[in-house]
Each structure stands twice: as structure tokens, then as C-alpha cells.
Amino acid sequence: MHHILTAPFNREKARMLKAGDTVSLSGTIYTARDAAHKKMLELLKENKELPFDIINQTIYYVGPCPCREGEIIGSAGPTTSYRMDAYAPTLIKLGETGMIGKGLRDQNVIDAMKEYGAVYLGAIGGAGALMAECIKSQEIIAFPELGAEAVRRLEIENFPLTVIIDSYGNNLYESGRKQFMKIKL
Amino acid sequence: MREINVTTIIEEVSRLCIQANYFLNSDVKQAMEKGMECEDSQIGKEILDKLLINANLAADKRVAICQDTGMAVVFVTIGQEVHITGGGLAEAINEGVRRGYKEGFLRKSVVSDPIERVNTGDNTPAVIHYDIVEGDILKIELAPKGFGSENMSALKMLKPSDGIEGVKKFILETVDKAGPNPCPPIVVGVGIGGTMEKASIMAKRALLRPINERSNIDYVRNLESEMLEKVNQLGIGPAGLGGNTTALAVNIETYPTHIAGLPVAINISCHVTRHAEVTL
Numbered sequence: 001m002h003h004i005l006t007a008p009f010n011r012e013k014a015r016m017l018k019a020g021d022t023v024s025l026s027g028t029i030y031t032a033r034d035a036a037h038k039k040m041l042e043l044l045k046e047n048k049e050l051p052f053d054i055i056n057q058t059i060y061y062v063g064p065c066p067c068r069e070g071e072i073i074g075s076a077g078p079t080t081s082y083r084m085d086a087y088a089p090t091l092i093k094l095g096e097t098g099m100i101g102k103g104l105r106d107q108n109v110i111d112a113m114k115e116y117g118a119v120y121l122g123a124i125g126g127a128g129a130l131m132a133e134c135i136k137s138q139e140i141i142a143f144p145e146l147g148a149e150a151v152r153r154l155e156i157e158n159f160p161l162t163v164i165i166d167s168y169g170n171n172l173y174e175s176g177r178k179q180f181m182k183i184k185l
Numbered sequence: 186m187r188e189i190n191v192t193t194i195i196e197e198v199s200r201l202c203i204q205a206n207y208f209l210n211s212d213v214k215q216a217m218e219k220g221m222e223c224e225d226s227q228i229g230k231e232i233l234d235k236l237l238i239n240a241n242l243a244a245d246k247r248v249a250i251c252q253d254t255g256m257a258v259v260f261v262t263i264g265q266e267v268h269i270t271g272g273g274l275a276e277a278i279n280e281g282v283r284r285g286y287k288e289g290f291l292r293k294s295v296v297s298d299p300i301e302r303v304n305t306g307d308n309t310p311a312v313i314h315y316d317i318v319e320g321d322i323l324k325i326e327l328a329p330k331g332f333g334s335e336n337m338s339a340l341k342m343l344k345p346s347d348g349i350e351g352v353k354k355f356i357l358e359t360v361d362k363a364g365p366n367p368c369p370p371i372v373v374g375v376g377i378g379g380t381m382e383k384a385s386i387m388a389k390r391a392l393l394r395p396i397n398e399r400s401n402i403d404y405v406r407n408l409e410s411e412m413l414e415k416v417n418q419l420g421i422g423p424a425g426l427g428g429n430t431t432a433l434a435v436n437i438e439t440y441p442t443h444i445a446g447l448p449v450a451i452n453i454s455c456h457v458t459r460h461a462e463v464t465l
Contacts, residue, residue, distance in 0.1 A: 035302065062252065063252060063253075063292060063294070064252050064292070065248065065249050065252045065254060065290055065291060065292045066290045066291075066292070067248075067290055068290060074248060074249060074252065074290055074292070075243070075248055075249040075250070075251060075252040075292075076252050077251055077252050077253075079252075079253065079333065080333045080336065080366050080367075082366065102333075102365060102366070102368065102424070102425075103333070103364070103365050103366035103425070104364055104365060104366060122424070122426075124232060124235055124236065124239075124424055125251075125333065125365075125368035125424060125455070126236060126239070126250070126251045126368040126455055126456055126457055127235055127236060127239040127251075128239070128243075128249060128250065128251040128252040128253075129239050129240075129242045129243040129246065129248050129249070129250060130235060130238060130239040130242060132248070133242070146304070147293055147304050147306065148252075148292050148293065148294065148304075149304075160235075162228075162426070172426060173364060173365050173425050173426070175427075176226075176228070176422065176425075176426040176427025176428075177364075177419075177420040177421060177422070177425070177427045178420065178427070179226070179420070179427050180225065180226060180420035180422055180427045180428050180429055181418070181419060181420030182418035182420065183357075183415060183418045183419065185354075185357055185358060185361050185419075
């Protein structure tokens with residue numbers, strides 16, 4: 001099934017997305033990867049506010065390339081998500097409803113997605129130039145000292161995504177692979 | 186004695202950084218096109234198609250194929266009759282990387298210390314391997330290495346009794362465990378023999394070999410073919426969404442080793458498998 005969706009989206013909307021569905025996502029999302037997640041969790045530990053209200057938000061795991069003057073953003077494909085597994089359950093509990101990345105997630109993340117209602121969306125790893133075409137504006141809103149790893153607010157249009165893990169724990173990486181696996185180790 | 190000034194080296198390294206990151210090598214492109222014909226998964230076919238569109242877009246717009254423009258790995262083959270003038274060779278290579286990443290609008294992905302983790306801001310230093318040979322050539326091979334795939338690499342010190350079956354098992358286990366993480370379709374570089382670090386360097390070097398070029402050692406060539414077939418039976422597929430195009434090639438290098446050892450290193454590369462070279 002194909003969904004045309006606008007971010008931010010709430011938990012009920014996240015619950016409607018099923019593993020294997022495709023999504024054209026438009027609206028506002030935020031970027032954060034390893035260093036920014038670490039800093040955000042430190043802020044929470046110190047009872048300080050996050051750089052943006054996390055409720056109903058989607059975080060894109062990306063560190064984009066710089067761009068020439070007059071351009072919006074450099075290549076901006078997904079980074080491998082498991083490095084954010086240590087931080088994601090806390091953010092999901094606080095209201096994060098969407099994560100965009102690529103690659104496997106651990107059980108703690110999947111359990112939090114099931115409990116609170118969040119979805120893991122896959123972008124095509126290595127298609128950074130193509131993904132950048134769907135980004136209409138970017139603004140650094142926190143941790144500029146992190147360079148590519150700073151937190152950015154992105155306005156996106158028709159971001160092409162696939163639901164990898166849904167809020168019921170169904171996993172496209174597992175079901176997709178099963179169909180074509182001829183040898184099992 | 187042939188003299189080469191560092192200015193030439195700086196310019197060439199800078200150019201190679203940009204070239205490797207903007208333009209998908211034709212051998213990789215052809216392998217992906219072939220993969221599209223053989224891919225049984227409809228989603229897999231679509232992913233390969235999008236990756237090719239992405240590569241064309243990057244070339245047309247002069248932007249990086251992937252935002253992870255890597256840590257610069259440089260293999261230098263230098264003739265003992267060459268005299269570098271005007272400065273140090275390593276500093277010239279790093280200056281080339283510095284310029285290439287700035288002028289090419291490539292991402293600065295290097296931190297100065299693995300624990301303190303402060304970005305160096307210019308993607309230096311490079312990781313440089315030197316090979317000193319007879320003659321007066323200077324060959325520079327540059328491979329910007331992304332870490333989605335680098336992180337899925339592995340090293341194991343097998344026992345001689347583990348033999349070729351042990352090597353096969355380790356290759357398949359490593360690719361299986363990596364799953365969708367290294368951006369398949371991947372290239373698998375394998376180094377067998379030598380010492381711990383020799384095996385790793387061979388695995389990295391194996392990634393620089395053209396996709397269709399096979400080993401000239403009979404049993405290694407057979408092992409490469411068998412492993413490619415088996416890896417593609419794991420079902421991982423393009424982007425890990427299922428399919429039979431998991432790897433484009435398995436490239437294996439070997440070296441003599443110790444009577445007590447069988448080191449095996451596996452270096453995985455994403456579908457971009459960037460490398461560019463120049464001989465001065």
C-alpha cells in the first residue's frame with residue numbers, strides 16, 4: 001500500500017503504516033545522527049529542553065554533504081541506524097513517531113516502537129544525490145559545531161520511503177529476505 | 186633520479202578525491218546493470234534502477250554519489266628512483282585531500298581522536314599505505330571509504346586446520362550478519378594469509394580490483410566464484426529488502442603466512458566502491 005503522508009504525524013498515523021508499504025513523505029523533519037543524539041540525551045539527563053519539541057516528530061539519520069552557493073543541500077542519503085539504537089527508545093517514549101535511516105535495529109528499539117507507536121522508515125542507502133532533490137530547505141537549529149552532524153530542520157517534498165519496521169514489530173528486512181534465501185547458515 | 190614536486194601530488198590527489206566521489210566507476214555500473222537483468226525481486230530491480238539514476242544524477246550535477254564521502258585511503262606505489270621535492274609526501278597527500286574535500290563540497294567525516302571525537306574539519310588525515318618498488322614511477326590509488334560498510338568488516342585468526350571451509354564459513358557469516366547495513370549490493374574484499382595487519386590491507390586492496398577481474402591463482406578464482414554465488418543465495422538483496430543481488434563481486438588476495446596461522450580479513454564495500462588512480 002502507498003501512503004501520502006505529512007510530517008509531523010501522530011502515533012495513530014504511525015500505527016496505520018505497515019511493513020512493506022511505501023510512503024511519500026512531505027513536511028518538516030529533523031536530522032540527527034551519532035553525536036547529536038548523544039548530546040540530546042545529555043540534555044535530557046540534565047533536565048534541559050531538546051533543540052525541538054520531539055512530540056510527533058520524525059528524525060532522519062543523515063549527515064549531508066555541504067553544497068555550492070545557491071544550492072539547498074549536498075547529497076543527503078541515510079546513515080546506518082543501529083548506531084542510534086542506544087538513544088532511540090528514550091526519544092520514542094517522549095513522542096518521536098518516525099525514524100528514517102537504513103539497516104537493522106535492535107530489539108529495544110522495536111519494543112519501544114510497539115509500546116508507544118512509532119515507525120522505522122527506510123531510505124535507499126547510497127542514493128544521496130537522489131534524496132537531496134526532495135529537500136526544499138534546510139536550517140541548522142542546534143549544535144552547529146558538529147558540522148555535518150548538526151541538527152537541521154528540513155522541509156521535504158515526496159521523500160520516497162519504505163516502511164521497514166512497523167509499530168507491530170513486523171520487519172521487511174526479515175520477510176523480504178525469507179523469500180529469496182536459498183541457503184541458511 | 187626522477188624528481189616529482191609536491192605541487193603535482195597535491196593537485197592530483199585533490200582531483201582524485203573529487204573524481205572518485207562524483208563518478209561511479211564503469212565496471213561497477215555495468216555490474217549493477219547486469220544485476221538488474223538477473224534480479225528476481227521486483228523491489229530489488231527498482232532499487233538498482235534508483236541507484237543507477239542516483240549515480241547519473243551525481244555525475245550530471247557534479248555532486249557526491251553518497252553523502253558519506255569517506256575517509257581517504259591512499260595506496261602509494263613509489264619507485265626507489267623517485268625523489269619528491271618541495272616538501273613531504275604524506276603532507277602533500279593530506280593537503281590534496283584537504284583541497285579536494287573543500288573544493289568538491291565533500292563531507293568532512295574525520296574526527297581527530299577515536300574517543301574524544303572532534304571533527305578535524307578538512308577530512309584529514311588520510312590513511313596512507315606505501316609500497317616501494319624498483320623504477321621511477323609514482324602511482325597513487327585513492328579509495329574514499331564509507332563507514333556504513335567499513336563497520337561491517339571483520340578479521341579472524343583461523344587455525345590452519347580450519348582450512349578453506351573455515352574461510353568460506355567466515356565470509357558467509359560476515360556478509361549474513363551485515364545484512365542491509367553496508368548498502369548492498371556490496372563488494373567483498375578478502376585477504377587470506379600474511380599476518381593480522383597484512384590480511385586487513387590485502388582485504389582493502391582487493392576492493393580496488395576491477396569487478397570483472399578474477400584472481401590468477403586457480404583455487405582462489407574458484408573460491409571467488411563460489412563465494413559470489415553463495416553470498417547471493419543469502420537473500421539479502423539490493424538495500425537488504427530481499428533479492429539475489431547481494432554482492433557484485435568477491436575479490437580475494439592471498440599471501441604466504443606462518444606455519445601456525447590462517448589470518449582472514451574481510452572488508453566490505455558498498456555498491457559505490459569508490460576508487461580512482463593516477464600514475465605520474
